Amino acid sequence: MFKGARTLVETCAQVKKGENVLIVTDTTKIGTGIAESLAAAAHAVGAEAIISVMTARQSDGEEPPKPVAEAMKKSDVFFTPVDKSITHTLAVKEALAAGARAIMMSDYTGDLLISGGIEADFYALEPICDKVVELFTIAKQAELTTPGGTRLTMNIEGRKGRVLRGIIKPGEFGAIPNIEAGTSPIEGSAEGIIVVDASVPYLGIGVVSQPIRVTVKKGFITEIEGGAEARKLKEDLAKRKDPNVYNIAEIALGLNPKARLCGIMMEDEGVLGVAHIGFGTNIMHGGKIKTELHYDLLMRNATLKLDGKAILENGSLKI
């Protein structure tokens, strides 16, 4: 794990000697070696490494305790190997506003520090990230198709592209090994069929054992069909009793050639050639909907056309 921790510390977060590096972890993740490896890697470059341990949060988006939030604001860099995501919290927002560089590591496992996406050449990925995010920003129309049967169109005009990079700048966060670029389609505009044949990295589903067929009309999911995994997803959404959980919230492409499908969100969404459609909340992706969840549907060997021009064709980048 130490090699991967060094990559995160030295390459991705660009930690310098004397910087305050805070590792925000919780009672479920301390002892797994992730926080410890990061602290050792930060210490090795001469930074001041601090591990902060809180009780595991009850749900995604729950604020950390105030002392942790205050510590985050005073750190130059922070990492968050925690169980439930704290990415979309006030604490993170304020720490980033104060200029911190962050690497979000919710639901992380030691494996992610050993092989796969962590082995990417993150410097080489930077210009690709820049290019793809720009293409999303200028495009008006997106069309996603896959050999599995996906055919979804949506309006993305006026929405800014969004990128999760491998090399983090002050005030930004990353979710390495997830390197992705995408945007949030205009609400109500998505139409078509999504056939999920890669992964749903939520609800314990992971890599799907049989395809899930999702019908989308006027920007909302109207039908979910398939096997046991489809039913699990459908039932979870039904019990939220909020139509906005069905909102098509995001379209994005994985850009990490070393990432491989394993059922963990941070790795799966980064896989080059895999596209994902997020649904539910889109406020952090540039949209207007806030609801209690944001899930993603992942498809293999995607083809994405922006204004009729393919930028990804059967899983290969065409830029």
Add this chain to the structure above:
Amino acid sequence: MIRGASKLVNINVQVKPGEKVVIASDFNKAHIAKVLAIAVLESGAEPTVLLMAPRQAHGLEPPAPIAAALAAADVIFTPAEKSLGQTVAIAEARKKGARVVILSEVTEDLLISGPIEADFEAQEPLCKKLADLLTQAKEAKVTSRLGTHLTMSLVGRNGRALSGLIRNPGDFGSPPNIEASICPVEGTAEGILVVDGSIAGIGKLSSPIKETIKKGFVIKVEGGPEALRLQNTLESAHDVNAYNVAELGLGLNPKSKLTGFLLEDESILGSIHIALGTNIFMGGKTKTLMHIDQIILKPTLRLDNKMIIEEGEIKV
């Protein structure tokens, strides 16, 4: 260990449900931080454990993120290798109302048996009374069978009661240490001090150390191998203030025995300690790199000629 930790949390500090408790520790003391966190969780409060690289010396500031976390805490425990007691970070947190338990050099043993088993509430009245007597006194005189004969002025200085009970906002202590203490006026200590118990950072003494004190400063240290170590430590400060007679403290924990461990030794009932170096954090005027407690067993202490301790027995 959980029993001792629970006692600190529930009796000494009376942590309440929902309070934000910061346990500021380091990579060498994480196991103790964990036990404290479990006790805090059981009390219904919210623990946050912070681990840093051990500081190089007592009194060095923690990194800025930890200082910020301390400032947001209701209760602070510091099971750390080196004491955070005399830092700006802790002083600021206390100003904001935090209750602070300093646990430097704390070991597992300390949370299992010995001084932690004391009845802290029972000792509190004596602790407060002795602190008052120290406040009122103009002069202290320490003597002992081993040849100590030391006088010092206490005029205008306030005694402090560290009862080990840390229940009100801004309270501070190092349980299981129970002591009443004061800073003598700088420049006034005169005489001979024979240290026969232990010395912070050095441990139990194999033979007594004789110190000659003039105008408030130690000018001569004599004795065995530990005397040499003490001399070397004092010299390493490269500052005459390291030799300053900084504190007179009275140990008040009936369960403490001489172990070489400072928090226990300085609280031995009937012992006193005379510290050298910094005293600015206890009401004095001297700030240097160190504060070295030296424990004297079975002393006789008079305040304005009134007998307070007679050969290790408290007469109050």
